[in-house]
């Protein structure tokens with residue numbers, strides 16, 4: 001029995017999902033985490049909203065804050081057009097190691113790059129170190145206390161331009177009240193609220209979409 005929850009999830013996927021099939025990987029993570037052990041993936045219900053926003057945005061460059069086991073990176077990457085790429089930031093090296101294997105197993109490794117470190121250090125290095133000009137879509141799913149600071153950092157680093165889409169998980173539970181206040185009142189975003197439920201639970205949660213109108 002693998003020591004860590006994240007390793008048990010990866011083991012289950014490797015033994016039961018279809019290698020090279022990202023939908024199968026996503027479905028099996030959902031199956032394990034709804035039947036065996038809860039884990040903090042965005043999940044199937046909020047995942048369908050994520051899918052819809054990714055499809056309507058059709059992004060070329062995606063930034064994800066909070067990789068965890070790679071569930072949402074796999075979920076997003078399966079929808080990306082050829083030539084597009086997803087950069088995902090994870091500060092926990094053990095989770096990054098699991099996510100790397102998950103993404104590899106799903107067969108989306110050519111689209112996904114895992115950046116190990118903290119967002120406050122990595123975001124300012126995206127242009128110089130990772131050759132990013134602008135990000136079209138940002139999935140914010142790390143510590144809710146960092147949502148507002150990292151959003152401001154993306155603006156200051158000129159990584160988001162008019163039309164860039166932010167989508168934030170957990171704006172109800174655990175909650176991101178200052179983020180909601182910021183994007184809804186600063187005047188630079190068009191916001192949409194998507195009520196849903198916490199992953200693998202009947203507790204209420206929601207996603208917030210914030211489309212940047214420009215500086």
Ligand SMILES: Oc1cc(-c2ccc(F)cc2)cc2cncnc12
Pocket residue numbers: 040041042066141142143144169170173174198199
């Ligand atoms: O989706 C999420 C859920 C929870 C969480 C925590 C405590 C609890 F009781 C329930 C849920 C934590 C998260 C941290 N980072 C990113 N996403 C998360």
Ligand SMILES: [Mg+2]
Pocket residue numbers: 040041042141169170
């Ligand atoms: Mg989350």
